[in-house]
Amino acid sequence: MSEYQAPLQDMRFALQSLIDLEQLAALPGFEDATPDLIDAVLDEAAKFAANELSPINRSGDLQGLSWTEGEVATADGWKGAYSQFVEGGWNSLSCAAEHGGQNLPRLVSALTEEMWNGANISFALCPMLTRGAIEAIELRGSDALKATYLPKLVSGEWTGTMNLTEPQAGSDLSAVRTRAEPQADGSYQLDGQKIFITYGEHDLADNIIHLVLARTPDAPEGVKGISLFVVPKFMVKEDGSPGERNDVRCVSIEHKLGIHASPTCVIAFGGNGGATGYLVGEENRGLEYMFIMMNAARYSVGIEGIGLSERAYQRAVSYARERVQGVEAGVRGGGKVPIIRHPDVRRMLMLMRSQTEAMRALACVVASAMDIARLHPEADRRAQQQAFVDLMIPVVKGWCTENSIDITSLGVQVHGGMGYIEETGAAQHFRDSRITTIYEGTTGIQANDLIGRKIARDGGATAATVLVQMSEVASSASGASDESLKLIGQSLAEAVSALSASVDYVVANFKQDMRSTSVGAVPLLKLFGVVAGGWLMAREALAAQAGLSAASGTEATFLQNKLVTARFYAEHVLTQADGLARTIRCGAASALALADDAF
Amino acid sequence: MSEYQAPLQDMRFALQSLIDLEQLAALPGFEDATPDLIDAVLDEAAKFAANELSPINRSGDLQGLSWTEGEVATADGWKGAYSQFVEGGWNSLSCAAEHGGQNLPRLVSALTEEMWNGANISFALCPMLTRGAIEAIELRGSDALKATYLPKLVSGEWTGTMNLTEPQAGSDLSAVRTRAEPQADGSYQLDGQKIFITYGEHDLADNIIHLVLARTPDAPEGVKGISLFVVPKFMVKEDGSPGERNDVRCVSIEHKLGIHASPTCVIAFGGNGGATGYLVGEENRGLEYMFIMMNAARYSVGIEGIGLSERAYQRAVSYARERVQGVEAGVRGGGKVPIIRHPDVRRMLMLMRSQTEAMRALACVVASAMDIARLHPEADRRAQQQAFVDLMIPVVKGWCTENSIDITSLGVQVHGGMGYIEETGAAQHFRDSRITTIYEGTTGIQANDLIGRKIARDGGATAATVLVQMSEVASSASGASDESLKLIGQSLAEAVSALSASVDYVVANFKQDMRSTSVGAVPLLKLFGVVAGGWLMAREALAAQAGLSAASGTEATFLQNKLVTARFYAEHVLTQADGLARTIRCGAASALALADDAF
Structure with a gap:
């Protein structure tokens, strides 16, 4: 193993x-x-x-x-x-x-x-x-909350949770019903039940700090009446250590397709004396605060997709090297070979590899932008980078996770029959990956965020600046003398026009016809990811080519392989761009035409 | 439920x-x-x-x-x-x-x-x-074998198995090692171990009749030395009833990702007195006979993909009708709606629906061709239909099963978080479907069969006759006055040219460079499936349009919905054709360039 x-x-x-x-x-x-x-x-x-x-x-x-x-x-x-x-x-x-x-x-x-x-x-x-x-x-949080909770959460002695979902409130948080009653001492008593709470209860840490969405008694309906509370599993004593148990119980855990070792809990707040919670920030602004956590979490779920893809790739490569089966295509009289020699196995491994590298490149560029957006001394630069981060978070989340399902599935496929046997391990990655397109906002939710808040709202301005950078890279690569770079550049240039036309389409149509435009939301998210991946693979390929003259040995081999991998991505992945763009532009009428009862 | x-x-x-x-x-x-x-x-x-x-x-x-x-x-x-x-x-x-x-x-x-x-x-x-x-x-089989086994197998009182795979012989059956020693009475004693034997042992029937690949002592090496044997679990008595136990044992069963209720067995033949078997046909022609079973089984596995897709679709529709979440896109002040109203949910349901209908259409056309190929009085007509069946079997198997993974995955996605909980049932279809692209020949094996034996071998002649039929349908639809039909026809015409160019590419290059051409095998199989599905959805759409004038009530609604579904397929699925075709034509160099140890 x-x-x-x-x-x-x-x-x-x-x-x-x-x-x-x-x-x-x-x-x-x-x-x-x-x-x-x-x-x-x-x-x-x-x-x-x-x-x-x-x-x-x-x-x-x-x-x-x-x-x-x-x-x-x-x-x-x-x-x-x-x-x-x-x-x-x-x-x-x-x-x-x-x-x-x-x-x-x-x-x-x-x-x-x-x-x-x-x-x-x-x-x-x-x-x-x-x-x-x-x-x-x-x-x-207030200074008091910070002082009480942050040091132990930062060290990891205590762990945290996000309590958003309720049975009737999944993607639609406006339906949250958990109540928070203010107490004389400034705390609140919470009452309600949350579901799908990851690590809502476990034995790894001394305390669990729940961040919980709930409504105060006079709160307005909908999303504008939701507040955010800190509710510890154990009340915190004066000396900062965990004291008596708060009225927070794990009622049950779910039996899931994957992530079997991660507890997904139903958590009940109150009912036996009352769950004490503390307001974070102001009342009724909970959703806004939750989105702080949520955006960070969305990026992190994208990273999950990358990690799982890499793991599946490594396992598949290892199997493909060991498993001897068949002779080489087109070779007569040769001996049996490891399956890594078979063209279709290589195609699958290259699909896994090239997309994983492209996703990693995107995650790095977005993380770096997060750092600049938070710390750069110039406000303009911060704002510009934050706009890029905001645009790309749904892409990182949606594209990397959708890819991870396909990539872990390819990992199973490379193993043939052994991939379907749980003992082999490939199936676990496939099962584990299947949650990533769902939690912290489904791909559909990410895609609607992308086309609405991130593209249409600023009239496509942020997307346009990214498209310009992409085009510049396509030009550099197209103009190179290296054949692979040239092909990568041409393929990227076509894909960038497909993306550009799709962004224009969304900007032109979103406000007049949100419903039709939304049909193309997920295809656009995928297209954005595919092209962003191609853009960064092209940048890596340009850097690899530039570095080759001074490199030797394993470094030179790595750089050559990067050029190959980027070219594979251009030929096998970027080629999807035009089809996605066509669907975005023309696919609404048929998607919306059936009556609800016709399905 | x-x-x-x-x-x-x-x-x-x-x-x-x-x-x-x-x-x-x-x-x-x-x-x-x-x-x-x-x-x-x-x-x-x-x-x-x-x-x-x-x-x-x-x-x-x-x-x-x-x-x-x-x-x-x-x-x-x-x-x-x-x-x-x-x-x-x-x-x-x-x-x-x-x-x-x-x-x-x-x-x-x-x-x-x-x-x-x-x-x-x-x-x-x-x-x-x-x-x-x-x-x-x-x-x-001999008349004696037929008389002994067929009536009980036909009624279902006894069940059958296919024993091909051994640990070292999966996709590559030339590596089969199970031995068959001829006995004085004309029977054989088998000795060896087979793995991945579906329903190799169970309690549903009075007897299990194993069809087993094995080698006789003087058999040539490789695939030309494999013979096929009937090995019953219980020896059959003179009166036709099951008698004493044969030396065939189920050593263990596998723990799999899905199809949990279907036993996947390791079967040991011999070792305790000898497993008695009977030769089917002639010695050393076992692989040829096994392919009779295999081709039928491949078609059936394609059907599995269709059944699972339909099931996943029905479950997703049912959930999407019941689950109320969020308000309608672009509507202010409206109440909460069932998620079937959300554009992206409809897009997912339409993807599931349209592809399932397209697969069903293909399966019907191929089954009908099987009937004609077997029974038509004219030899020419039989041969022509058999060529069509042979061409389409890998497409039915590969395309319908690959689709079923995506479609059952969409079924999970429509359920959101509930889809990941096993109790909901959607995850089972996803797990069950994952085997279908593997057993009875992986998608890679199907695709190599398609490009080699089914397309290149006859110089593309059979494929060409199908392409002509496809083009005719595209012309009929393009020439219609109905807007949807026109769009369907145009989209189909483009997809047919993409397929045609890809077939030409394979015919031109397969013999000179099998290795490179094989890189495009799976993309070509998918392209063939996508276009064949589009062809038959267009035929159904033409029939629906033709029937509309005389129809009323639910029948008219059904026909209108068929037109919508066919148009959706044209806009969301057929649009992939060009990207696949480009990959087939240009994707080989990068896929094959890395050294084996570079992965």
Whole structure:
């Protein structure tokens, strides 16, 4: 059973070729984030992922979780791994120094996050949710809340959750019914039930801090009447340690297709004395605050897709090298060969590889923009980068996760019959990936966010600036003398026009006919991802070509392989662009014509 | 929990609009196969699927199978359902009358087979394998073998299996090692182990008849030294009843991603006295005979994809009608609506629906061609139809199954978070579908069969005749006055040129460079499926339009909906054609360039 190995060489190449690392280290507070330090962190993270998280991935899937009278026991080895995670400082990597964090760029923690997810997505979900809780309290919590909760959440001694969903309120949070009654001491008593709460209950940490959406008694209806509360599992004593149990219970856990080792809980607030909660920020602005967590979480779910894809790729490659079956196509009298020699197996591996690299490149560029958007001294630059981040979050989330289903499915396919046997491990990645297009907003929700708030609202202005950058890269590559670069450039140029025409279509039609335009939302999200991936693969290919003359040995081989992989992406993935664009422009009438009862 | 309902209206429309039912009934032996009789059979089958097979689908998935000392117990209710299946005569529907069959067209049993798979694929696998055993014995078995085995296999009292795979011999059957030693009495003693044997052991029937590939002592190496044997679980007594146990044991069963209620067995032949087997046909021609079963099985696996897609569609529609979430896009102040009103949900449902209808149409046309190829009095006509069947079998198998993964995945997605919870049922279809692109030859194997034996070998001649038919339909539709038909025709015409150019490319390049051409094999298979589906949806649309003037009420609504669905297919599915064609023509160099150790 192979263990996950972090793709350090490709991660480092993405940093070198796509990111201005000097500019990054020049951001206030990032003085220590030198290339050497980043390298060292990635090396250590790779070891932790391979040695501690990967070995308990399959056992966690098999053993799952046990629920006994409200307590959830994680699988064997999980408590130990989590303590080591906390002790190693991995939880606090890119948290603010003032709360005990290490203040490293989001770019760095994005790469370590890919590793945690590649090694063990069920484990990685726990710190991912904690991060969301930290961000909400950091940005909108009172000083008292910050002092009480942030240090322990940042260290990872305590973990966090996001409590949004209720049975009648999934994608539509306006339907949230959980009540929060103000008390004389300034706290609130919460009453209600939440479902699908990831790591809502577990035995990994001393306390669990729930961030909960609820309504105060006089709140307006709909999304404008939702407030955000901190509700700890254990009340916090004066000395900061966990005290008596709050009235928060895990009523049950779900039996899911995948992520078996990650508890998905039904959580009941109140009913036995009352669940004490504390308001975050102002009343009725909870949804706005929740979106702070949500946007961060959406980016992180995109990273899950990348980690899972990389893991599936590695497992498939390893099998394809070992499995001997058949002779080489077109060769008579030759011996039997490992299946990696078969053209269709190579096609599948290249599809997995090229798209995973493209997604990683996009995730890096967006993470770096997050850092600049937060810390750059110039407000214009911050705003410009934030607009880019906002535009790309639904693409990272939607495209990387949709791809991960296809890529983990290819991983099963490479294994043939063995892929369908659970023992092999390939099927787990496929099952695990299937949630990623659903939670933290389905692909449909991401796509509507993309076409409405991110493209139509500013009349396509932010998208246009990205399209200009894409076109410039296409021109550079088209104008190169290298044959592969030329082909990559031409393919990218065509794909960029297809995207550009689709963006124009959305801008021109969204306000007059939101319903029809929305039919093309998911195709547009996919198109945006496909083209963004092609853009960044082309940038990496240009950098690889530029670096080749001075490179030798394994470095030269890596650069040559990058050129090949980018060309494969151009020929096998970018070629989808025009078909998607046509669907966006012409596919509404037929999609909306049937009566509801005709289905 | 909704039960499966056979899509009778669409099945009947496919028969009326695509099949010459008079010609069918005029084939020798099919005199009874009148439209009225076919209708009645489909009605009864629909009831059996809904009332007997669908209710034990989820419970079978949950309970799975138990293996105890070589015996496999099926889930509760399965024995009863299987007896009813046999009593109802469902096993013998299209078997020859001389062995007790009902001699109905394959077209009819293809439709009932879709129903069994839609209701319960794990159940449907059992008669599917029996059919393969019947066909091999019928076509190549001695009179003695026929007399001993066929009546009980045809009735379904006994079931059949295909024993091909060994640990070192999966896709590559030349590596089969199981030995068959001739005995003085004309029988053989078999010795070896087979894996992945569907229904290799179970408690549904009185006997299990294994069709086994093995090598005789002096057999040449490779595929030319494989023979086919009948090896019964229980030896058959003089009176035809099962006697003593043969030396055939189920050593273990696999734990799989899906089809949990269908036993996938490791079967050991010999080792305790010797497994007695009987040669089918001549020695060393086993692979050729096995392909008789295999081709029938490949078609049937394609049908599995259609049944699963229909089931996933029905479940998603039912959920989308019930689940209320959010308000209508672009409508201010409206109430909350069922999610079927949301454009992206409709897009997903239409993708599921339109592709399922297109696949069903293709399966019908191919089944009808099988009937003509077997029974038409004119040899030319038989040969021509057989060539069409041979060309389309890999397309039916590969395209319908690859689609079924995507379609059942969309089924999960429509359910949102509930789709990921096993209790909901949508995830089971997704898990079940994942095997269909693997067994009976992976999609890669189908695609190589398509480009090599089915397209390149006859210089593209058979494909060309199909392309001509496709073009004619595109012209008819383009020339219609109805706007939808016109659009469908134009879209089809473009897709047909893309396919035509790709076929030409394969014909021109396959012999000189099989390796490079093979990179485009799976894209070509998908392209062929996409275009064939578009061709038949266009034929159905033309028939719908023609029928509209005389129709009223629900019939008129059905015809209008068919036009809408065909147009959706043209706008959302046929639009992929050009991208696939480009990949076929230009994607080889990059796919094959990396060194094996560079992955």
